[in-house]
Amino acid sequence: MKNSQESGVRSQEFKPFNQLPIAYCLIISLFTIHFSLFAAYASDDFRKRKPQTEETFGEVDDIKAEVIFGRELAARIVGKYGLYEDKNLTRYINLVGKSVSQYANRPEIEFRFAVLNTDMVNAFAAPGGYVFVTNGALKAMEDEAELAAVLAHEVAHVAERHIVKELNIKGSEESPTTGLARMMGGGTDVMRGVFTEMVDRAVEILFEKGLKKQDEMDSDSIATMAITNAGYDPTALKRYLTKISGGEKYTMTIVETHPSFNDRIKGLDAVLAENQLTDKKQSIVKERFNENVKIK
Amino acid sequence: MSKSNKTSGQWSVVSGQSVRFKAILLFISSLLTPHSSLLTEVRADDLHYNNILVGERAAGMGGAYTAVSDDPSGLYYNPAGIVFAPGRSFSASVNAFQYSQKEYKDVLGGNGWERRSSNLQPNYFGIIQPLGEGKVGFSYAVPDSRLEDQDQTFYNIPGIDPSTGLPLTITRYVINMNDTDYTYNFGPSYAMKINDNLSVGTTLYVHYRDRELISNQLVSVNDGRYEWNNVYGSLTEWGIKPIVGMMWTPADKVSLGLTLSKNYIVDTDRRLQTTYRGLDYGSNEPAYNVWETDDNREFPLTATIGAAYFPSESLLLSADVSYYSNADHTITYKNTVTGATSKESVSQEETLNVAVGAEYYPTERIAFRGGLFSNMANTPELSSGKAEQREHIDMYGASLSITRFTRASSLTLGGSYSMGSGEAQLFSGSTSIQDVDMRNFTAFISAAFSY
Numbered sequence: 001m002k003n004s005q006e007s008g009v010r011s012q013e014f015k016p017f018n019q020l021p022i023a024y025c026l027i028i029s030l031f032t033i034h035f036s037l038f039a040a041y042a043s044d045d046f047r048k049r050k051p052q053t054e055e056t057f058g059e060v061d062d063i064k065a066e067v068i069f070g071r072e073l074a075a076r077i078v079g080k081y082g083l084y085e086d087k088n089l090t091r092y093i094n095l096v097g098k099s100v101s102q103y104a105n106r107p108e109i110e111f112r113f114a115v116l117n118t119d120m121v122n123a124f125a126a127p128g129g130y131v132f133v134t135n136g137a138l139k140a141m142e143d144e145a146e147l148a149a150v151l152a153h154e155v156a157h158v159a160e161r162h163i164v165k166e167l168n169i170k171g172s173e174e175s176p177t178t179g180l181a182r183m184m185g186g187g188t189d190v191m192r193g194v195f196t197e198m199v200d201r202a203v204e205i206l207f208e209k210g211l212k213k214q215d216e217m218d219s220d221s222i223a224t225m226a227i228t229n230a231g232y233d234p235t236a237l238k239r240y241l242t243k244i245s246g247g248e249k250y251t252m253t254i255v256e257t258h259p260s261f262n263d264r265i266k267g268l269d270a271v272l273a274e275n276q277l278t279d280k281k282q283s284i285v286k287e288r289f290n291e292n293v294k295i296k
Numbered sequence: 297m298s299k300s301n302k303t304s305g306q307w308s309v310v311s312g313q314s315v316r317f318k319a320i321l322l323f324i325s326s327l328l329t330p331h332s333s334l335l336t337e338v339r340a341d342d343l344h345y346n347n348i349l350v351g352e353r354a355a356g357m358g359g360a361y362t363a364v365s366d367d368p369s370g371l372y373y374n375p376a377g378i379v380f381a382p383g384r385s386f387s388a389s390v391n392a393f394q395y396s397q398k399e400y401k402d403v404l405g406g407n408g409w410e411r412r413s414s415n416l417q418p419n420y421f422g423i424i425q426p427l428g429e430g431k432v433g434f435s436y437a438v439p440d441s442r443l444e445d446q447d448q449t450f451y452n453i454p455g456i457d458p459s460t461g462l463p464l465t466i467t468r469y470v471i472n473m474n475d476t477d478y479t480y481n482f483g484p485s486y487a488m489k490i491n492d493n494l495s496v497g498t499t500l501y502v503h504y505r506d507r508e509l510i511s512n513q514l515v516s517v518n519d520g521r522y523e524w525n526n527v528y529g530s531l532t533e534w535g536i537k538p539i540v541g542m543m544w545t546p547a548d549k550v551s552l553g554l555t556l557s558k559n560y561i562v563d564t565d566r567r568l569q570t571t572y573r574g575l576d577y578g579s580n581e582p583a584y585n586v587w588e589t590d591d592n593r594e595f596p597l598t599a600t601i602g603a604a605y606f607p608s609e610s611l612l613l614s615a616d617v618s619y620y621s622n623a624d625h626t627i628t629y630k631n632t633v634t635g636a637t638s639k640e641s642v643s644q645e646e647t648l649n650v651a652v653g654a655e656y657y658p659t660e661r662i663a664f665r666g667g668l669f670s671n672m673a674n675t676p677e678l679s680s681g682k683a684e685q686r687e688h689i690d691m692y693g694a695s696l697s698i699t700r701f702t703r704a705s706s707l708t709l710g711g712s713y714s715m716g717s718g719e720a721q722l723f724s725g726s727t728s729i730q731d732v733d734m735r736n737f738t739a740f741i742s743a744a745f746s747y
Contacts, residue, residue: 044492046549046606047366047380050657051701 062169063108066161069169070128072195073202077116077124077132080207084115084135084295092292093151096144097131100152103226104159111155121244124206125154127164135295140244144285145227145236147293152223152230153237160222162215163205167198213259220264221271233284234277238268341396343687345598345620346649346671347440349695349712350420352388352742356697356710357653358667360614362602363553365543367744368422371435374541374553374602375485375497378431381424390420390742394441401731403722407450413475415443420742430488435499437481444475455517459576465518477507481537493545503535503559521575524582529568533593535561553602559595566590566627587629587638594625596644596674612655620647620674644674653695663699668692671714671736678719683727689718689734697740711739 084090090113097113104111111129119136126132131154133147141147157163205211220237228234245261259267272278341347346359351369354361361369365377368388396413403409422435453466480503487497509529516522541555566589573582597620604614626641653667671691678685697710713736720732 044380044545047551048382048609049612049655049663050609051660051663051706 065169066164067109067128069164069195069199069202070126070130070158072199073126073163073206074128074130074132076199076203077126077130077206078114081116081118081120081132081134084117086115089115089292089294093133093147096148097151097155100148100223100226100230100232101129101155103152103229104155106159109158111158113151123150123154125157126202126206127158127161127169129158131155131158137244138293139295141240141289141293142243142284142286143233143236144289145232145283146240147289148227148230148232149223149237149240152226153219155226156219156222157211157215160215160218162211162219163202166205166211167201169198213263216259216264217267220268224268224271224277225275228275228277228280228282231283233282234272234275234280235268236284238265238272241265241268341440341442343673343675343689344671344691345596345618345647345674346651346669347736348392348394348419348438348738349669350390350437350439351422352390352420352706352708352744353655353663353665353697353699355390355392355712355738355740355742356665356667356695356699356708357614357655358651358669358693358695358712360602360616360651360653360667360669362541362555362600362614362616363543363551363604364602364612364614365541365553368424368433368435369420371422371424371433371485371499372420372437372481372539374543374555374600375433375487375499375539376495376541376543376555377487377553378424378433378485378497379487379489379495380543381431388420388422388742388744389418390740392417392419392738392740394419395737396442396735398732398734400720400722401733403730407453409722411444411446413442413444415441417441417478419740427486428488430486430497433485433487433499435482435485437501438478439481440477440479442475442477444473446471446473448472457517466515467518468514468516470514471511472513473509473511475507475509475511477505477531479503479505483537487541494542496540496542498541499539501537501539503533503537503561505531505533507531515575517575522573523575524573526571527568530566532563532565533561534563535559535592535595549606551604551606553600553604555600556597558597561592561595564590564592566629568629584633586632588632589627589629591627592625593627593642594623594644596620596623596647610657614653614655616649616651618649618651620644620649622646645676647672647674661701663701665695665697665699665710667695667712669695669712669714671716673718678721678729680729681727683721683725685721685729687718687720687732689716689720689732691716691734691736693736705743705745708740708742708744710742711737713737 093113093115097111101111106129109129111131113131113133115138116124116132116134118134119139120134121136121140123131123133123137131151133150133154137150138147141150163169210216224234224237227236233239241261241264245265269278349355349359350372351359351361353364353367354369354373357364359373361373363374363377364370365374366380366382368378368381370377370381393416394414398411400409417438419438419441420436422433424431424433426432448471450469451467453469455464455466456462457464481501482504483499483501485497485499487495489495507530509527511525511527513525514522515524537557537559539555539557541553544552544554546552568587570585570587571582572585598618600616600618602614602616604612606612623644624641626639629638629640631637649670649672651667651669653665655663655665657663669692671693673688673690675686675688677688691714693712693714695710695712697708699706699708715733715735717731717733719729721728722730
């Protein structure tokens with residue numbers, strides 16, 4: 001028999017916690033009463049660990065959510081094609097882009113422009129003001145007006161929140177269940193499964209599906225008005241689209257929702273005619289373009 | 297009633313003989329005795345309280361988590377902490393591989409006897425959701441487990457014939473044993489803030505333990521005789537384990553935690569069936585016995601106090617001290633074949649365990665954790681001149697883990713190692729004491745997801 005003697009002795013010992021339910025209640029009550037007397041002075045923010053303090057959509061407004069999302073999407077775009085490293089060209093692109101973005105009516109957003117290192121003829125925009133043009137597209141351009149038109153078209157996508165609306169990107173409290181704030185709520189590093197999925201969908205829109213036809217047409221219209229207001233040739237976007245329409249094989253394959261070049265050109269004709277801009281002569285700035293855009 | 301009395305018919309072959317031979321055969325009997333000790337101790341280690349570190353972050357920090365507990369592991373360590381869990385919903389799961397090894401020295405003709413256990417299983421899952429003013433959770437934990445699958449054969453062990461006192465040789469000693477022993481805790485939790493500095497919470501675990509032992513042993517001696525023993529044992533145990541916790545913030549960057557818990561067993565079904573044939577049975581039928589009981593074990597009250605210091609968002613230091621009260625119980629067994637009864641008293645001493653842990657984030661994507669912990673025996677140190685003393689091994693361990701955070705989840709790899717040396721009495725009725733070494737190793741992988 002094991003420990004029979006010891007156990008016999010111990011069975012007589014005082015056991016302060018034999019009445020456990022009472023002990024639990026007493027201790028809880030004492031602590032509750034005692035500590036509830038303390039003023040609530042301390043925040044529990046110190047409990048947040050480093051990954052939890054990383055910027056997320058948890059407690060941000062819609063604009064910041066848009067920027068955070070766009071930053072992630074921009075990283076995907078850069079990751080796919082890489083940046084064309086030319087400081088002078090990048091500076092020039094930003095100067096032109098910022099000049100047309102002044103007409104975007106989104107002063108809360110800081111637009112950033114960069115060149116992607118691919119011969120593909122295209123341009124992209126991510127929410128939050130991240131705009132990219134490919135060096136293939138730059139090669140196809142002949143003057144600054146065309147560059148301004150392409151950048152203005154992408155700026156219009158950002159200004160009109162086309163992707164933001166498509167994916168219902170919102171900030172915190174007002175978001176529906178599908179809103180990113182709820183997906184990211186609280187800001188932990190591990191809340192981003194749905195966020196990643198949303199970025200994936202945005203990538204799919206940019207690289208495969210394309211935006212809605214009406215979004216493209218609207219952006220063309222807005223871009224034409226923007227470059228006109230900036231002093232550029234109003235027909236620059238039409239000229240550019242006409243030029244690259246014959247080389248569509250060099251652009252990405254955009255499927256059913258994307259309008260054809262012909263549709264877009266027709267749309268631009270209508271915009272120009274409606275605003276009496278068809279024959280309006282404004283600057284094309286060819287020399288400065290050639291001086292700064294020297295894609296090999 | 298002593299073990300030797302109860303087994304007098306069964307183990308008559310070993311009575312009154314030389315200590316050495318008796319020791320050898322009683323070594324066998326100590327493994328196979330139809331006594332409660334077989335099912336109440338030694339295996340899924342009832343002699344210690346801190347056998348498996350549970351949880352994702354907690355396991356890496358040596359279990360020093362009572363004052364942190366702000367994720368699903370808190371449901372197990374301190375439910376009051378889950379109110380600080382970030383995000384709306386938070387789930388985590390842990391899969392662990394556990395390896396345990398115990399070596400008794402100089403017990404089989406100068407040979408050591410080694411026992412090993414290993415198993416891989418999901419040992420924790422927890423989920424937290426907001427509910428009203430507080431947070432509700434559900435968790436599942438395996439705080440102790442063992443899967444022992446032994447196939448051992450020893451040859452040419454010197455001995456003495458119990459009937460003649462003359463030397464003989466045990467030509468072959470075969471031990472085949474399969475022992476599975478799992479303890480499960482599962483149940484809901486709720487926690488709420490009393491004010492900005494204080495929260496309280498409770499977890500109500502259902503305790504379920506399931507053990508099954510199958511053992512077959514054969515001793516062949518050089519004159520052609522043999523001894524054989526076959527054992528089948530089972531234990532099913534149900535109970536409840538309430539955990540009451542609180543978390544207090546006495547100052548900025550400092551957290552204190554307190555938990556009280558106790559396991560109440562409400563239903564036990566314990567059965568041991570033995571079939572034994574002694575060396576001198578000749579053509580007689582082997583002895584057959586079945587011992588049964590539904591008496592419940594007594595568990596200690598556990599009180600844990602923890603402190604944590606959060607000097608920055610990159611560093612966390614914590615420490616826990618756990619007190620386990622003494623707990624005694626007596627179990628009465630009934631032999632359903634002979635009608636005999638047997639009582640066994642088990643005493644568990646007051647025990648104290650300490651754990652310290654640290655967590656460091658070199659970047660936003662990586663976390664390293666480390667911890668030190670003790671796992672002290674709840675038995676007294678062995679005294680010379682006494683028999684039937686339970687083994688005493690104080691263990692000390694360390695743990696490490698690394699977590700990689702991704703956009704969608706966090707993944708943690710880690711492990712803990714503990715070791716200790718102590719003493720045991722393997723041989724029933726003998727006052728001899730054997731040295732024993734014990735080592736535990738656990739490797740775990742866990743994932744957490746919040747949404």
